[in-house]
Amino acid sequence: MKLAKFTLARRVVLLVILGLFFLQLFRSKILIGGLTGSLILHWVNLLDLFAFLESALSSRSFQLEAFYSALPVLIFYLIMGRAFCGWVCPLDLVFRGVNRMKQSSKNLPAWTRGALLAPAGFLIFAALAQIPFFASHVSPITNFYRSISATFFWAGGLPGEISVLSISILILGGFLLLEFLWPRLWCKNLCPTGKTYGLFNRLSFLHVAITGEECRECQECRKACYMGVKILPGNGRTKIRDSSCIICGRCVEACSTQGKILKMRFGR
Secondary structure: OOOOHHHHHHHHHHHHHHHHHHHHHHOOOOEEEOOOEEEEOOOEEEEOHHHHHHHHHHHOOOOHHHHHHHHHHHHHHHHHOOHHHHHOOHHHHHHHHHHOOOOOOOOOOHHHOOOOHHHHHHHHHHHHHOOOHHHHHHOHHHHHHHHHHHHHHHHOOOOOOHHHHHHHHHHHHHHHHHHHHOOOHHHHHHOHHHHHHHHHHHOOOEEEEEOOOOOOOOOHHHHHOOOOOOOOOOOOOOEEOOOOOOOOOHHHHHOOOOOOOEEEEEOO
């Protein structure tokens, strides 16, 4: 089946980024670290914004070097919004695979809807326990990379903690089970990093625009969006600024007018 252009572009971007991260297992110095924190070409330090907040609260100090590492990431989200979730996060592709195994889905639990409690809860816990618990232990992205690297070392007979691999696989298994029972519950309502990035959708240059063309209300854009974003034109909206939008372009691909009503745009 031929992939639509945005879907194809997203997969290429994701695989290239994953490939650069995995090269470090072969002693490549291009990109060292993970999606929470990394070093590019021994020059640019990058630190996830939520990880920075968690670290600052857990250490109860403001580290200027960490702030400088988080600053480029902050600028990225001011420009690109929550595009990380749709274009970079490897869990998007993994969860899509789980979704294909299940044709129907349950309604999301009422207590999870619109919750900003998840990021706030982890930040409060970090401040009280003085541990960046989410970024270091809970994050599925952290455990995804940790399990890959631990498997690599274990398979190569290199020193490594088998307990680290076991715990990471168990945590990832829990996320996969959650995804199977309630598709995109984590991404929509519970992911602290995603919720944090979504706040920038109201300001970002990259967005899905709604043109003045008459909508046929075929609902195909709504069906294509697995984040539950209200996409149909209405109330004079010209842009989709919902915090759950991951700017993946699936709604644009699904629109029967082929880009006349919905367009991916960059700028104000």
